[in-house]
Amino acid sequence: MSELISAVDAVDVRFPTSLELDGSDAMNPEPDYSAAYVTIRTSGGDEGHGLAFTVGRGNDVEVAAVRALAPLVVGLPVEEVLNDLGGFSRRLTGDSQLRWLGPEKGVIHMAAAAIVNAVWDLYGRRTGKPVWRLLAELPPEQLVDLVDFRYLKDALTRDEALDILRRAEPGRAERAAHLLEHGYPAYTTTPGWLGYDDEKLVRLSKEAVADGFSQIKLKVGADRADDERRMRLAREAVGPDIRIAVDANQAWGVQQAIDWMRALVPYDPYWIEEPTSPDDILGHAAIRKALAPVKVATGEHTHNQVMFKQLLQAGSLDILQMDASRTAGVTENVAILLLAAKFGVPVCPHAGGVGLCEMVQHLAMFDYVAVSGTTENRVIEYVDHLHEHFTDPVRIREGRYLAPTAPGISAELHPDSVAAHRYPEGPVWEAKAGT
Amino acid sequence: MSELISAVDAVDVRFPTSLELDGSDAMNPEPDYSAAYVTIRTSGGDEGHGLAFTVGRGNDVEVAAVRALAPLVVGLPVEEVLNDLGGFSRRLTGDSQLRWLGPEKGVIHMAAAAIVNAVWDLYGRRTGKPVWRLLAELPPEQLVDLVDFRYLKDALTRDEALDILRRAEPGRAERAAHLLEHGYPAYTTTPGWLGYDDEKLVRLSKEAVADGFSQIKLKVGADRADDERRMRLAREAVGPDIRIAVDANQAWGVQQAIDWMRALVPYDPYWIEEPTSPDDILGHAAIRKALAPVKVATGEHTHNQVMFKQLLQAGSLDILQMDASRTAGVTENVAILLLAAKFGVPVCPHAGGVGLCEMVQHLAMFDYVAVSGTTENRVIEYVDHLHEHFTDPVRIREGRYLAPTAPGISAELHPDSVAAHRYPEGPVWEAKAGT
Numbered sequence: 001m002s003e004l005i006s007a008v009d010a011v012d013v014r015f016p017t018s019l020e021l022d023g024s025d026a027m028n029p030e031p032d033y034s035a036a037y038v039t040i041r042t043s044g045g046d047e048g049h050g051l052a053f054t055v056g057r058g059n060d061v062e063v064a065a066v067r068a069l070a071p072l073v074v075g076l077p078v079e080e081v082l083n084d085l086g087g088f089s090r091r092l093t094g095d096s097q098l099r100w101l102g103p104e105k106g107v108i109h110m111a112a113a114a115i116v117n118a119v120w121d122l123y124g125r126r127t128g129k130p131v132w133r134l135l136a137e138l139p140p141e142q143l144v145d146l147v148d149f150r151y152l153k154d155a156l157t158r159d160e161a162l163d164i165l166r167r168a169e170p171g172r173a174e175r176a177a178h179l180l181e182h183g184y185p186a187y188t189t190t191p192g193w194l195g196y197d198d199e200k201l202v203r204l205s206k207e208a209v210a211d212g213f214s215q216i217k218l219k220v221g222a223d224r225a226d227d228e229r230r231m232r233l234a235r236e237a238v239g240p241d242i243r244i245a246v247d248a249n250q251a252w253g254v255q256q257a258i259d260w261m262r263a264l265v266p267y268d269p270y271w272i273e274e275p276t277s278p279d280d281i282l283g284h285a286a287i288r289k290a291l292a293p294v295k296v297a298t299g300e301h302t303h304n305q306v307m308f309k310q311l312l313q314a315g316s317l318d319i320l321q322m323d324a325s326r327t328a329g330v331t332e333n334v335a336i337l338l339l340a341a342k343f344g345v346p347v348c349p350h351a352g353g354v355g356l357c358e359m360v361q362h363l364a365m366f367d368y369v370a371v372s373g374t375t376e377n378r379v380i381e382y383v384d385h386l387h388e389h390f391t392d393p394v395r396i397r398e399g400r401y402l403a404p405t406a407p408g409i410s411a412e413l414h415p416d417s418v419a420a421h422r423y424p425e426g427p428v429w430e431a432k433a434g435t
Numbered sequence: 436m437s438e439l440i441s442a443v444d445a446v447d448v449r450f451p452t453s454l455e456l457d458g459s460d461a462m463n464p465e466p467d468y469s470a471a472y473v474t475i476r477t478s479g480g481d482e483g484h485g486l487a488f489t490v491g492r493g494n495d496v497e498v499a500a501v502r503a504l505a506p507l508v509v510g511l512p513v514e515e516v517l518n519d520l521g522g523f524s525r526r527l528t529g530d531s532q533l534r535w536l537g538p539e540k541g542v543i544h545m546a547a548a549a550i551v552n553a554v555w556d557l558y559g560r561r562t563g564k565p566v567w568r569l570l571a572e573l574p575p576e577q578l579v580d581l582v583d584f585r586y587l588k589d590a591l592t593r594d595e596a597l598d599i600l601r602r603a604e605p606g607r608a609e610r611a612a613h614l615l616e617h618g619y620p621a622y623t624t625t626p627g628w629l630g631y632d633d634e635k636l637v638r639l640s641k642e643a644v645a646d647g648f649s650q651i652k653l654k655v656g657a658d659r660a661d662d663e664r665r666m667r668l669a670r671e672a673v674g675p676d677i678r679i680a681v682d683a684n685q686a687w688g689v690q691q692a693i694d695w696m697r698a699l700v701p702y703d704p705y706w707i708e709e710p711t712s713p714d715d716i717l718g719h720a721a722i723r724k725a726l727a728p729v730k731v732a733t734g735e736h737t738h739n740q741v742m743f744k745q746l747l748q749a750g751s752l753d754i755l756q757m758d759a760s761r762t763a764g765v766t767e768n769v770a771i772l773l774l775a776a777k778f779g780v781p782v783c784p785h786a787g788g789v790g791l792c793e794m795v796q797h798l799a800m801f802d803y804v805a806v807s808g809t810t811e812n813r814v815i816e817y818v819d820h821l822h823e824h825f826t827d828p829v830r831i832r833e834g835r836y837l838a839p840t841a842p843g844i845s846a847e848l849h850p851d852s853v854a855a856h857r858y859p860e861g862p863v864w865e866a867k868a869g870t
Contacts, residue, residue, distance in 0.1 A: 029531055030531065031531070031532060032532070054532075054535050054536065055531070055532050055535045056532040057503060057530065057532035057533050058500075058503050058532060058533045058535065058536045058543065060499065060503065061496065061499045061500045061503050061536060061542065061543065062536065064495065064496045064499040065493075065496045065542065068492060068493050068495065068496050095492065096464055096465065096466070096490070097466065097467070097489075097490050097491040097492035097493060098492050098493045100489050100490045100491075100493065101489065101493045101496060101497065101541060101542050101545075102541050103685070103712075103713070103736060104712075104714075105540050105541045105714070105738065106536060106537050106540045106541020106542055106543060106544070106738075107496065107500065107536050107541050107542035107543060108493065108496065108541060108542060109541070110536075149688075150687075150688050151688055151689075151711060151712040151715060151718070152688075153688050153689070153690065154688065154689040154690060154718060154721065250538070252585075253584075253585050253586055253587075253588050253589065254586075254588070254589040255588065255589060256588075276586060277538075277539075277586040277741045278538065279539075279540070279738075279739065279741040279742055279745075280586060280741050280744075280745065281716060281717075281745060282716075282745050282748055282749065283586070283589060283741075283745075286589065301538060303540065303541075303714075304714065306712045306714040306715050306718075307714055309715075310714075310715065310716060310717050310718075313717055314717065
């Protein structure tokens with residue numbers, strides 16, 4: 001009898017990050033970084049782990065959505081799933097009843113991401129490869145089979161996608177070797193959370209430079225005078241050669257974004273991230289036109305490939321910030337990497353949160369080895385929170401992500417961490433409820 | 436002590452519509468029309484009812500989302516809520532943690548819709564007015580206070596919205612009287628479900644004309660030869676003077692939509708609805724340009740006002756099809772009606788499902804009395820399913836919705852219907868599980 005997927009387990013895991021104001025920004029004053037943590041099990045005893053990241057309240061809704069998708073997955077033959085991961089994704093995102101809850105957006109799409117990533121993790125473990133390498137060794141034809149071109153063809157055809165992948169094919173081995181030796185460039189958001197005082201901002205900015213980072217990021221958008229002062233302090237702290245990105249987390253309207261950013265231009269911001277509603281494709285295009293050469297970056301809340309297609313078609317961004325669990329996981333992100341390559345826009349993945357650094361490094365490294373073929377103007381976000389809870393945490397050296405070598409997508413949490421942080425019954429939350 | 440909101444109850448209600456293939460279309464072959472049904476209760480003993488419509492699986496996720504929002508609502512003073520319904524909506528859609536699940540889209544936004552509509556229902560009951568009339572009697576200043584202009588200003592300013600409402604103010608009483616006497620024009624989707632055979636299509640099309648409808652709608656997009664035959668049969672059945680709209684329910688890519696529709700042009704389709712992904716603003720614009728004078732209609736899956744803003748800015752649509760529970764209820768729909776009026780695009784609300792006819796009639800009638808001031812080229816969708824479950828069902832006479840006169844938003848289900856159709860424990864579902 002063939003091996004089947006026997007279970008899709010989902011656990012509500014929350015970390016009490018609000019106590020330290022880690023992760024505080026203009027829209028998220030007190031997040032508790034959380035995950036709908038998914039484990040796929042097979043009848044042969046294999047496992048795969050994935051997660052959808054949330055910032056606290058509502059993580060239970062995400063878990064409910066994973067459980068709503070689970071019946072579409074349990075009972076499927078493992079080999080059939082792994083041999084047609086494009087079809088597997090369409091099964092999850094195209095269910096005729098569940099797609100009403102999106103379609104392909106929000107809670108239900110993030111739940112699909114957690115499951116899809118868990119299946120890629122399973123695939124990596126069974127082949128003994130980290131997912132970046134697994135992807136980078138697939139033939140171009142198999143990679144384009146992952147893509148659902150129905151809504152993309154007006155911007156990217158299957159033949160164009162194949163051409164992109166075939167052009168990059170000859171250099172794959174060389175770039176993989178380079179990656180294993182030198183890692184992939186990172187930037188750090190650690191200095192710039194809104195909840196940190198000026199002294200901490202300056203100290204952490206200097207530490208970031210000393211640690212080898214060539215780019216840092218500040219959160220902005222709550223108070224304009226504060227932002228001008230913090231940007232000036234950061235610039236003084238890091239000197240003229242370090243890039244400083246700023247991130248408004250959607251705080252502004254279109255004209256407001258343009259006006260506010262003009263006040264920061266004297267301090268040479270490298271990019272403005274999420275200046276306005278993540279849905280506002282035309283608004284981002286207007287902001288980009290007005291603020292050039294300051295770059296516009298967005299993507300962590302961009303909910304699917306159709307939105308990314310349009311951001312690229314409309315000239316709305318200079319930097320595409322894909323997320324590991326906002327769109328439907330590795331499979332949809334392959335399509336988004338191909339779209340970005342077609343339009344010549346660098347991908348700098350969103351990370352931080354719970355497990356996002358761990359997962360997105362695989363996407364950026366695959367992009368370097370087998371899609372764009374370059375790390376020029378590409379950096380993966382790095383935040384130094386919560387990595388200790390993962391069995392294969394990211395490794396940063398001199399401002400670069402070292403390539404993971406363990407099989408899978410690096411999303412497995414330590415069982416002790418899961419047990420301690422289960423919400424609401426885990427001991428960490430029981431203790432807080434008691435105080 | 437002031438009166439407080441004492442409870443937000445949510446119930447999973449599902450109707451077994453899949454048995455009859457009512458509601459079958461290119462993307463929804465076997466829906467079970469369902470609702471996350473919300474009852475708001477006050478410490479003074481008042482109630483308000485609202486719902487989010489879904490098509491079956493996942494309705495439990497919607498209920499979980501309502502329960503996640505409920506703590507933001509329970510305990511609020513009723514009068515404060517009713518005096519600042521704009522602020523109340525922003526409280527629901529702007530919660531710093533729950534907004535991560537959207538933002539302002541999908542499951543969490545639909546849950547906000549159900550609660551917002553229940554509060555408007557409460558407001559209507561307390562003032563003794565149907566919601567269309569309640570809205571149409573509010574001063575322009577109070578109406579614009581409902582709107583969150585942060586992301587809209589580049590398309591619609593507060594002053595422009597005020598101007599639109601003030602221009603319509605002198606004729607309010609006259610139009611309200613006309614509405615009460617003559618009702619509001621409707622069109623019917625009843626003949627055209629994909630699951631119906633040709634004989635039923637022809638018979639129901641003729642019946643629709645005999646019943647006084649001047650527009651019908653056919654579902655298309657599953658099979659091109661079938662669509663050509665069905666469109667020809669429908670045109671022969673109704674004659675040249677009845678408008679026939681077609682609805683692809685997102686089945687096509689951009690070029691595919693253009694090609695497929697050109698095959699139907701000989702039978703004079705009035706509009707093509709949801710030709711492609713609901714997120715594809717630029718794709719809709721390209722389709723509209725290619726197919727004119729066939730009109731392009733969309734909106735039932737358009738997830739928020741920022742998307743509608745762009746559909747209007749980009750010239751993507753001829754007909755705006757707002758939904759009662761996809762965007763965040765009455766409050767956000769006031770903003771969308773104002774946007775549509777600014778751009779001169781008629782609003783023809785999406786209905787059918789569970790309670791959508793009941794709720795959207797209030798929006799269209801408010802639009803007529805106090806915003807656009809006209810019913811020209813405007814029709815409310817009508818489907819003759821499930822109205823018997825409502826305490827104040829829609830009334831259709833000679834192809835027109837009669838204006839509701841009972842207080843509230845008409846979303847209250849009969850308690851017996853709720854009890855019978857609770858999922859999975861209601862007797863209707865217990866009986867099906869036993870067969």
